[in-house]
Every structure is written in structure tokens, then in C-alpha cells.
Amino acid sequence: KKLADVAAGDSGIGGKMSFERYVMGAVFKEILEMANYRLDRMSGGRYELTHKTTAYRSNSAAGLDLEIYDNQTGAQRNVAGLSGGEEFYTSLSLALGLSDVAQQHAGGKLMDTLFIDEGFGTLDNDLLDKVLEVLNQLAEGNRLIGVISHVEKLSESIPQKIRVQAGSAGSTLTVEKA
Numbered sequence: 001k002k003l004a005d006v007a008a009g010d011s012g013i014g015g016k017m018s019f020e021r022y023v024m025g026a027v028f029k030e031i032l033e034m035a036n037y038r039l040d041r042m043s044g045g046r047y048e049l050t051h052k053t054t055a056y057r058s059n060s061a062a063g064l065d066l067e068i069y070d071n072q073t074g075a076q077r078n079v080a081g082l083s084g085g086e087e088f089y090t091s092l093s094l095a096l097g098l099s100d101v102a103q104q105h106a107g108g109k110l111m112d113t114l115f116i117d118e119g120f121g122t123l124d125n126d127l128l129d130k131v132l133e134v135l136n137q138l139a140e141g142n143r144l145i146g147v148i149s150h151v152e153k154l155s156e157s158i159p160q161k162i163r164v165q166a167g168s169a170g171s172t173l174t175v176e177k178a
Contacts, residue, residue, distance in 0.1 A: 035097030042089040084122035115146040
């Protein structure tokens with residue numbers, strides 16, 4: 001019974017962490033390591049994602065929550081308190097980290113295409129520059145980065161574009177090459 005309780009996560013303090021969630025947490029830590037590499041660059045060294053292994057309530061599932069450490073204030077906090085722009089580049093960092101880890105675990109199969117739909121409008125100009133720098137480095141590393149956005153600064157900094165223009169007879173596409 002004790003072993004079954006441990007495997008089911010029914011014997012812990014600070015939330016229920018099943019054996020399955022514990023194992024997933026190990027992969028989750030790998031994703032966070034890769035995500036933090038990019039997050040460090042996008043946030044100018046301010047933020048770091050951390051793996052929270054306890055739950056906010058003792059009867060909740062534990063082991064796969066996130067918190068963010070703010071190097072500027074020295075405070076650890078819930079990711080729910082991030083601003084729109086911070087949330088966007090943190091999510092982008094996590095997506096890139098997941099892509100890196102999935103590629104490592106896929107026996108060397110390349111995941112060479114990434115599409116990002118909006119969110120850029122939540123970034124101020126400095127943050128937008130940092131995010132674009134990371135995306136440009138990915139593109140230089142033989143990855144195709146597709147961006148769907150209405151932000152004019154993005155349009156100016158991306159040399160190859162597919163523009164979609166809505167019309168009364170349907171949408172038209174225009175391809176612009178550098």
C-alpha cells in the first residue's frame with residue numbers, strides 16, 4: 001500500500017506528485033534549461049524560469065508548475081504575474097526549448113520550421129529587437145522561421161515576406177524576396 005501511495009502521489013506533502021509526474025519533471029527540467037538560454041538573451045538577463053515541484057494547494061497535482069526568478073528584484077514569483085510582453089517572450093523561450101529537447105530526443109531528426117502567430121505587438125521596441133535577434137540567429141542556423149504579425153517594425157526587419165491582402169473577391173498573396 002505504501003509503495004502504491006508513493007507511485008500515485010498520495011503520500012507527499014505540498015501536493016500530489018505521482019511517479020509519472022516525477023519522470024515528466026526530469027524532461028521538463030531539460031526544456032527549462034534550453035528555454036532559459038533563450039530567455040536570458042530576450043530578457044537581458046533579468047528572468048529565469050524555475051521548476052516548482054510543490055503545488056499551491058496540498059490536494060493539487062504537483063511537479064510540473066513554473067515560477068520565474070527576477071534577477072533584478074531577487075524575487076521568485078508565479079508566472080501568472082508576467083506582463084503581456086514578458087509572457088510572450090517567456091512562452092516563445094519555452095517553445096524553443098521544447099523544440100530543442102524534442103529534437104535531441106528524436107535521434108537527431110531536425111525540427112527546422114517554426115511558425116509564430118502574433119504576440120509581437122505586446123513588446124516594446126527594445127524587447128522586440130532582442131526577440132528578433134534570437135529569431136534571426138535561429139534562421140541563420142538553417143531553420144525556417146515564419147512570423148504572422150501586423151507589427152510594422154517586424155515587416156521592416158524581415159527580408160522575405162508573404163503578404164496577405166483581404167479583398168471583396170477573396171484574399172491575394174504577394175511574395176517579396178530579398
